[in-house]
Amino acid sequence: MYRFLLTPRWWGINLFVVLAIPFCLFMGSWQLGRFEDRVEDHRTATERSDSESRAEARPLAELLPVTKETSGARASTTGRYVEQFLVPERKLDGTSGHYVLGLLRAGEGPALPVVRGWLPGEPDPSQVPALPDGEVTVTGALQASESPGSDGARTAGGLPAGQVGMISAATLVNLVPYEVQNAWVTLDPADSGMTAVPAAAPQNTGLDLKAFQNLGYTGEWFVFAGFVVFMWFRLLRRETEAARDVALGLTAPDSVPEAGAVQEAGKAPV
Numbered sequence: 001m002y003r004f005l006l007t008p009r010w011w012g013i014n015l016f017v018v019l020a021i022p023f024c025l026f027m028g029s030w031q032l033g034r035f036e037d038r039v040e041d042h043r044t045a046t047e048r049s050d051s052e053s054r055a056e057a058r059p060l061a062e063l064l065p066v067t068k069e070t071s072g073a074r075a076s077t078t079g080r081y082v083e084q085f086l087v088p089e090r091k092l093d094g095t096s097g098h099y100v101l102g103l104l105r106a107g108e109g110p111a112l113p114v115v116r117g118w119l120p121g122e123p124d125p126s127q128v129p130a131l132p133d134g135e136v137t138v139t140g141a142l143q144a145s146e147s148p149g150s151d152g153a154r155t156a157g158g159l160p161a162g163q164v165g166m167i168s169a170a171t172l173v174n175l176v177p178y179e180v181q182n183a184w185v186t187l188d189p190a191d192s193g194m195t196a197v198p199a200a201a202p203q204n205t206g207l208d209l210k211a212f213q214n215l216g217y218t219g220e221w222f223v224f225a226g227f228v229v230f231m232w233f234r235l236l237r238r239e240t241e242a243a244r245d246v247a248l249g250l251t252a253p254d255s256v257p258e259a260g261a262v263q264e265a266g267k268a269p270v
Contacts, residue, residue, distance in 0.1 A: 004239050013235065020228045028221030035214040041068075057139045060112065066144040066183045072199045075142040075185055079106035081131040083176055085164045086123040087115075090152045092195060098123045099197060101167060101184075102131055103176065104138060110179035113167055114138055115186040117194025123163060129192035140187040141199035145169055151200065 004010060057076035064070075087099035097120040103111040119128065145168035146153045154165030164171055169180040190196040 004243060010239075013232065017228055017232045021225050024221045024225035024228065028218050028225070031214045031218040031221060035211055035218065038211040038214065060142070060185075063142050064181070064183060066142060070142060071144055072201070073142050074139060076137060076139045077104065077106065077112060077185075078135060078137045079104040079112070080135055081105075081114075082111060082178075084128070084131050085162055085172075085175070086125070086128065087165070087167060088123050088159070088163055089154055089165075090118065090197075092118050092197065095120055097121060099167075100128055100191075100194060101164070103172070103180070104136070105178065108178075110181045111172075111176065112181045113172060113184035114140070115167070115184060115197050116192070117187065117190030118197050119194055123160075125162060129194065132191070138185060138187060140185040143167075143184050143186060143199060145182050145184065 005014075057074040060075045060077035063073050063075050081102045082105045083103040085101045085103075087101050090097060090099050097118050099118055100116045102114045102116050104114050105111040116129070146166045147168070148155045148166070150166070153167075156165065159165055164175065167184050169182040172180045186197045186199055188196045188199075
C-alpha cells in the first residue's frame with residue numbers, strides 16, 4: 001500500500017520536507033535570538049543610563065565618537081555659544097513643545113549641538129531665553145546624531161528660518177559656515193529654567209517595533225515548520241486512502257495517479 005512512497009514525485013516531496021523543517025526551525029531560532037539580544041541590549045542600556053546619570057562627567061573628547069557604550073554618558077566641555085535654533089514638534093511627557101538648541105564652539109573647532117532645554121507650545125523666538133554671553137562650561141548626557149528614524153525627527157522641509165527638524169551634523173552643517181560635531185548633548189539640569197530633555201537610549205537597543213517584529217517572525221517560522229509537517233501527513237493520508245480503495249476495488253486504477261503501483265504486473269484491461 002505504501003509503494004507510492006518510492007515514486008519520483010514522493011521522493012521530491014520527502015526531500016522538500018527534510019530540508020524545509022530544519023530551515024524553518026533554524027530561522028525561527030535565529031529570529032528569537034535577535035529578539036533576546038534586543039531585550040538584553042535594552043536592559044544593559046537602561047542599567048548603563050542609570051549608572052551614567054550618577055557618574056562624574058568626563059571630557060567630551062574622551063567620549064567621541066559616540067557608541068552604544070558612550071551614548072548617555074555625562075560629558076563636559078567648554079566653549080562659547082555662537083548660534084541658536086529651535087527644534088519643533090517635540091513632545092515631553094505627552095505635551096507638545098520644542099527643543100532649544102544652541103551651538104557651542106571652542107575656538108575654531110567644530111561646534112557641538114547642545115539642547116539647552118524644552119519649552120511647551122509652538123516655537124516662538126521671543127519667548128526663548130537668550131544665549132549666555134562669554135565662555136561657558138556645559139555638562140549633560142551625550143547623544144548620537146539623530147537619523148530620519150529617530151523619535152520626533154522631522155525630515156520634511158518647509159521650516160521657518162531658525163528652526164531645524166533633526167539634530168544631526170548632516171542637517172546643521174548646511175545652515176552654518178563651520179563644522180558640526182556628529183553628536184549632541186542634552187543639559188541636565190536645563191538652562192535658564194527650561195525643562196531638561198531626558199537622554200534617549202541608543203538606536204537598536206530598545207524594545208521598539210523592530211524587536212517585536214523579530215518576535216513575530218519567530219512565531220511565523222515555527223508555524224511554517226508545523227504547516228509543512230501537517231501537509232506531508234495530509235498528502236500521505238490521501239494517497240494511502242486512495243491506494244487502499246484501489247486495492248479493494250472501490251476505485252478504478254486510472255482515477256488515482258499512484259494507484260497503478262498496487263496493481264499486479266501484466267494485468268491490463270480487456
